[in-house]
Amino acid sequence: MQKHTIMVCDHIHESGLKMLESQPDINYINAADLPKDELLKVVGQADVVITRSSTEINEAFLNAATNLKALVRAGVGVDNVDIDGCSKRGIIVMNVPTANTIAAVELTMAHMLGCMRSFPYAHNHLKLERVWKREKWYGYELKDKKLGIIGFGNIGSRVGKRAKAFEMDVITYDPYINPSKATDLGIEYTTNFDDILACDIITIHTPKTQETIGIIGKKEIDKMKEGVVLINCARGGLYDEEALYEGLKNGKIRFAGIDVFVKEPATDNPLLDLDNITVTPHLGANTHESQYKIATQAAQQALDAARGISYPNALNLPIRENEIPDFVKPYLDLMQKIGFLAAQANRGAIKSLKIVGEGEIGEFVESLATFATVGALKESLGETINYVNADFVAKERGIDVVKVSSPTAGAYKSIIRLRLTTDKEVIEISGTIFNDDVQRIVEINGFTLDVEPKGRMILFKNTDVPGVIGDVGQILAKYNVNIADFRLGRDKSGLALAVILVDNDVSEEVLKELDALKASIYVKYVIL
Ligand SMILES: NC(=O)c1ccc[n+]([C@@H]2O[C@H](COP(=O)([O-])OP(=O)(O)OC[C@H]3O[C@@H](n4cnc5c(N)ncnc54)[C@H](O)[C@@H]3O)[C@@H](O)[C@H]2O)c1
Ligand SMILES: O=C(O)[C@H](O)COP(=O)(O)O
Numbered sequence: 001m002q003k004h005t006i007m008v009c010d011h012i013h014e015s016g017l018k019m020l021e022s023q024p025d026i027n028y029i030n031a032a033d034l035p036k037d038e039l040l041k042v043v044g045q046a047d048v049v050i051t052r053s054s055t056e057i058n059e060a061f062l063n064a065a066t067n068l069k070a071l072v073r074a075g076v077g078v079d080n081v082d083i084d085g086c087s088k089r090g091i092i093v094m095n096v097p098t099a100n101t102i103a104a105v106e107l108t109m110a111h112m113l114g115c116m117r118s119f120p121y122a123h124n125h126l127k128l129e130r131v132w133k134r135e136k137w138y139g140y141e142l143k144d145k146k147l148g149i150i151g152f153g154n155i156g157s158r159v160g161k162r163a164k165a166f167e168m169d170v171i172t173y174d175p176y177i178n179p180s181k182a183t184d185l186g187i188e189y190t191t192n193f194d195d196i197l198a199c200d201i202i203t204i205h206t207p208k209t210q211e212t213i214g215i216i217g218k219k220e221i222d223k224m225k226e227g228v229v230l231i232n233c234a235r236g237g238l239y240d241e242e243a244l245y246e247g248l249k250n251g252k253i254r255f256a257g258i259d260v261f262v263k264e265p266a267t268d269n270p271l272l273d274l275d276n277i278t279v280t281p282h283l284g285a286n287t288h289e290s291q292y293k294i295a296t297q298a299a300q301q302a303l304d305a306a307r308g309i310s311y312p313n314a315l316n317l318p319i320r321e322n323e324i325p326d327f328v329k330p331y332l333d334l335m336q337k338i339g340f341l342a343a344q345a346n347r348g349a350i351k352s353l354k355i356v357g358e359g360e361i362g363e364f365v366e367s368l369a370t371f372a373t374v375g376a377l378k379e380s381l382g383e384t385i386n387y388v389n390a391d392f393v394a395k396e397r398g399i400d401v402v403k404v405s406s407p408t409a410g411a412y413k414s415i416i417r418l419r420l421t422t423d424k425e426v427i428e429i430s431g432t433i434f435n436d437d438v439q440r441i442v443e444i445n446g447f448t449l450d451v452e453p454k455g456r457m458i459l460f461k462n463t464d465v466p467g468v469i470g471d472v473g474q475i476l477a478k479y480n481v482n483i484a485d486f487r488l489g490r491d492k493s494g495l496a497l498a499v500i501l502v503d504n505d506v507s508e509e510v511l512k513e514l515d516a517l518k519a520s521i522y523v524k525y526v527i528l
Contacts, residue, residue, distance in 0.1 A: 004306035016295025100285035111257025148199030151206030339375020348422030359409030447489030
């Protein structure tokens with residue numbers, strides 16, 4: 001039995017570990033307790049890894065992970081993963097997007113309440129210092145305060161709902177959502193960031209991207225109300241930490257609730273020296289319920305990926321299987337075969353690929369191009385080319401990939417065409433699907449045909465003179481090569497192209513003999 005290795009690089013709930021341990025085809029390695037430099041020495045064994053935010057998936061990791069095919073981030077944020085680096089290497093990156101939503105939402109509410117009532121400070125005063133001083137701990141209420149939410153996705157929107165239950169006035173800024181997502185909940189939607197800066201409390205729930213790093217800095221804090229409260233349970237660095245420190249120190253920011261830091265573990269962070277901040281060590285996802293869900297989902301995703309079954313929540317696959325209509329799938333499969341066929345029939349350094357989708361299939365030309373590229377490069381790169389790295393590899397090799405779509409397809413409902421140009425020649429192949437799933441090559445280099453693309457195929461171009469078919473048949477018979485199907489295309493200039501499907505392997509000797517026929521223009525042999 002072929003065994004796949006799944007390595008767990010960070011601590012996940014034992015429910016997920018048990019799922020991995022119990023699989024006969026899985027070699028499971030728990031490397032969560034290894035120091036990260038030690039991890040690099042063993043990660044080369046892994047086909048699939050499961051990680052959390054504590055493992056940096058950078059160049060050094062990827063260079064060490066020589067067998068890695070897929071990575072499961074057991075959580076939401078992938079700012080610790082070099083996704084481009086993974087894509088270049090054909091590594092599929094998945095996350096587990098919603099399993100920790102509630103945990104993060106509730107921690108955000110806890111921080112908000114903690115900030116309003118100085119909860120941890122009052123607690124420590126009594127518990128650690130044994131001081132009973134009720135008048136020292138007057139707090140503030142959430143009711144009637146205005147909450148500004150930056151980022152209204154899974155977490156932000158649920159924070160909004162809960163804030164409404166506290167009778168807060170809520171406004172959100174998220175340029176990427178349909179405003180009705182907020183307004184349907186009675187939450188104001190704004191495209192003016194200053195509306196957020198004018199709030200009593202501000203919380204952020206965006207991913208960490210070039211656009212959101214430092215989205216709150218000194219300039220923004222200057223515009224805020226005196227005594228504003230800031231919450232960050234999303235990612236360190238969304239609030240510029242120096243500006244946050246300054247604002248807390250000079251009292252412009254009355255209080256902050258912070259779960260995440262630029263550098264973690266954050267035991268040396270100057271923010272910890274302040275006494276108007278509540279901090280937690282990146283606990284947003286750390287509830288029993290959420291970690292159980294994340295670990296079991298991550299383990300299942302890792303198992304499916306290791307076995308090549310599916311890649312749920314893949315972030316760098318250009319095509320999401322569940323978003324592709326059923327009628328498109330056989331065209332994609334056919335396009336990959338056409339790419340493979342074309343590259344075998346026209347060996348050499350590929351210069352360009354022109355992918356055309358006509359008719360209904362036209363709008364899926366991007367996906368057709370990915371499949372054509374995989375097919376065309378499979379001849380030279382074998383299994384190292386896949387749907388994740390196809391675009392990168394084509395670019396790296398200087399292959400010009402041209403995509404054309406047209407709403408009409410002549411006599412067909414849809415037709416797909418590939419023109420593959422190498423340093424030697426050009427080949428053009430077109431295909432279509434009949435009766436929903438019957439694949440057919442309908443044209444090769446201008447010759448109209450009707451061939452099922454499968455198995456061993458001889459392409460024989462010749463001058464269209466009497467006796468050629470008989471000669472070809474005789475040679476194949478002489479070498480015990482059985483003909484399964486013989487399709488002929490002819491053109492007006494007196495040339496013909498035969499596509500001969502055969503049951504047995506065809507040797508060089510046979511091909512040479514066919515090519516030696518007087519009528520022969522070329523002989524090509526391909527295997528699909
Ligand atoms: N502290 C924790 O342990 C913890 C736990 C879970 C999630 N998180 C983090 O919380 C964040 C949100 O997670 P989610 O599950 O809600 O993600 P999500 O993808 O559901 O929502 C993110 C939202 O941010 C919006 N957004 C993106 N760029 C924006 C911008 N420039 N301005 C305003 N809005 C923008 C998106 O449109 C989206 O609606 C992520 O950074 C995630 O890593 C942290
Ligand atoms: O993005 C996330 O899912 C959270 O920040 C949780 O990260 P963690 O798995 O490292 O706790």
